[in-house]
Structure formats: structure tokens, C-alpha cells
Amino acid sequence: MNSLQNPLTLSFLLAVFLALPVSAADISAGEKKAENCVGCHGEKGNSRSAQWPILAAQQSIYLTNQLKAFKAGDRINLMMQSMTANLSNEDIANLAAYFSSQKPVKTGGDPALAKSGEAKANMCLGCHGSTAAGNGQFPRLAGQHPDYLVQQLKAFKDGSRKSGPMQGIAANLSEDDFKALAAYFGSL
Structure with missing residues (x-):
């Protein structure tokens, strides 16, 4: 039996193949797309207003899930639904990569x-x-x-x-x- 017929080898190769990203997110493309986000979420995702969340250093998976939820209407916010309506999955991945790579500010608390x-x-x-x-x-x-x-x-x-x-x-x-x-x- 050659190595490709070995079930363990096939399982390993399949696991490696499935773990490979289809395409890596592009932080610089995300930065360009994020220009539309600055008005509410601030420069580099550091909102100055408690009305909008700080996106800087936020978890990329979380951001991706939330943007997709707004786009699908599963999370309701008319502004965010409008902002995400025309985003592709690639745009969403790029935005998530950009914001997650930014340094957050501290907002403090009493x-x-x-x-x-x-x-x-x-x-x-x-x-x-x-x-x-x-x-x-x-x-x-x-x-x-x-x-x-x-x-x-x-x-x-x-x-x-x-x-x-x-x-x-x-x-x-x-x-x-x-x-x-x-x-x-x-x-x-």
C-alpha cells in the first residue's frame, strides 16, 4: 500500500488542506473600506462616543460574524444594515482584519x-x-x-x-x- 492509500496519511492531508485559508484577508484593503466607518467608529476604530463601539483590537471572528449578521438582518441596526448591504465576504474579512490589527484606546470608568x-x-x-x-x-x-x-x-x-x-x-x-x-x- 502506498502512502496515499494509508487512511492516516489521507486524513492528515485532508486536515491540512481544510485548515488552509482560501484567501488571506487584506489589511490595507480593509483600511480603505474602513474610511466609511470613521464617522461613527473613529480613526482606526477608536470611537470617541459611547454611542458606537470601539472596533480597534476587536476579535476578527467576532467582527466578521457581526458584520454578516447586520447584512443578513439577523442583528438589527438600520445604519449598520445599510452600511453592510453591499459588502462582499472579502470586504467583511478585510475590514475585520484591519480593525482587529489596530491598537485600542482605554476609555476608563469610574x-x-x-x-x-x-x-x-x-x-x-x-x-x-x-x-x-x-x-x-x-x-x-x-x-x-x-x-x-x-x-x-x-x-x-x-x-x-x-x-x-x-x-x-x-x-x-x-x-x-x-x-x-x-x-x-x-x-x-
């Missing part, structure tokens, strides 16, 4: 609230990473605008933003918990 939030943060770190820098499909919370995080937690709690695990977690938190957690993550 120190007293942050201290209280630190004591509660462990429930978040399992999914969002030990330093809250994100974990693949789970977003970076570190350095995010505290008011933005509070808005998102409220949206999960009232059901206007969908995610089974986050809706379950938010349902068991008070508004004071939201503020404390958001202040802590914003301070990282």
Missing part, C-alpha cells in the same frame, strides 16, 4: 464602580477571555466605553439584542451590576 465590577467580572471572563480581550467569537470588553456596554447589557436583558447566553446572564443582573461591570471593563 474607579469606585470599577472596583465593584471587578468582583463580579469572573462570570464574564470565561467567554470573553481572562483579560477581557475577547476570545474568538466573543468580543473584547477591555477598554470599551462603559456606557456602550451598559446599553448592550440592557438590550440583552430586554431582548432587543439576541444571544441566548447573554440574555440569560443579563436577566440576572441589576442596572447597578451593569454599571459596575461596564466601569471595570472600560478601565482595562
Whole structure:
């Protein structure tokens, strides 16, 4: 039996082939596309307004998933649905690669609230990473605008933003918990 007839060799070759990216994302193409994002998300994805999230250093997989969800109408935001309507999968990959490669800024948070939030943060770190820098499909919370995080937690709690695990977690938190957690993550 030659090596290509060996099931282990075939399995290995198949695994290697499937692991190869079809095409690598182009950060410079993403930077050009990101010119449309600056008005809300700021230069290099560092939003100055709590109305819009910081995209800099966000998880590439998370950004890709969110952009696709906006495009498909699975995540509702009229502005983002409009912005993503004409993006190709390649555009989305390039934007995600660009923003994930940028250095984030810290937004800060009330120190007293942050201290209280630190004591509660462990429930978040399992999914969002030990330093809250994100974990693949789970977003970076570190350095995010505290008011933005509070808005998102409220949206999960009232059901206007969908995610089974986050809706379950938010349902068991008070508004004071939201503020404390958001202040802590914003301070990282």
C-alpha cells in the first residue's frame, strides 16, 4: 500500500488542506473600506462616543460574524444594515482584519464602580477571555466605553439584542451590576 492509500496519511492531508485559508484577508484593503466607518467608529476604530463601539483590537471572528449578521438582518441596526448591504465576504474579512490589527484606546470608568465590577467580572471572563480581550467569537470588553456596554447589557436583558447566553446572564443582573461591570471593563 502506498502512502496515499494509508487512511492516516489521507486524513492528515485532508486536515491540512481544510485548515488552509482560501484567501488571506487584506489589511490595507480593509483600511480603505474602513474610511466609511470613521464617522461613527473613529480613526482606526477608536470611537470617541459611547454611542458606537470601539472596533480597534476587536476579535476578527467576532467582527466578521457581526458584520454578516447586520447584512443578513439577523442583528438589527438600520445604519449598520445599510452600511453592510453591499459588502462582499472579502470586504467583511478585510475590514475585520484591519480593525482587529489596530491598537485600542482605554476609555476608563469610574474607579469606585470599577472596583465593584471587578468582583463580579469572573462570570464574564470565561467567554470573553481572562483579560477581557475577547476570545474568538466573543468580543473584547477591555477598554470599551462603559456606557456602550451598559446599553448592550440592557438590550440583552430586554431582548432587543439576541444571544441566548447573554440574555440569560443579563436577566440576572441589576442596572447597578451593569454599571459596575461596564466601569471595570472600560478601565482595562
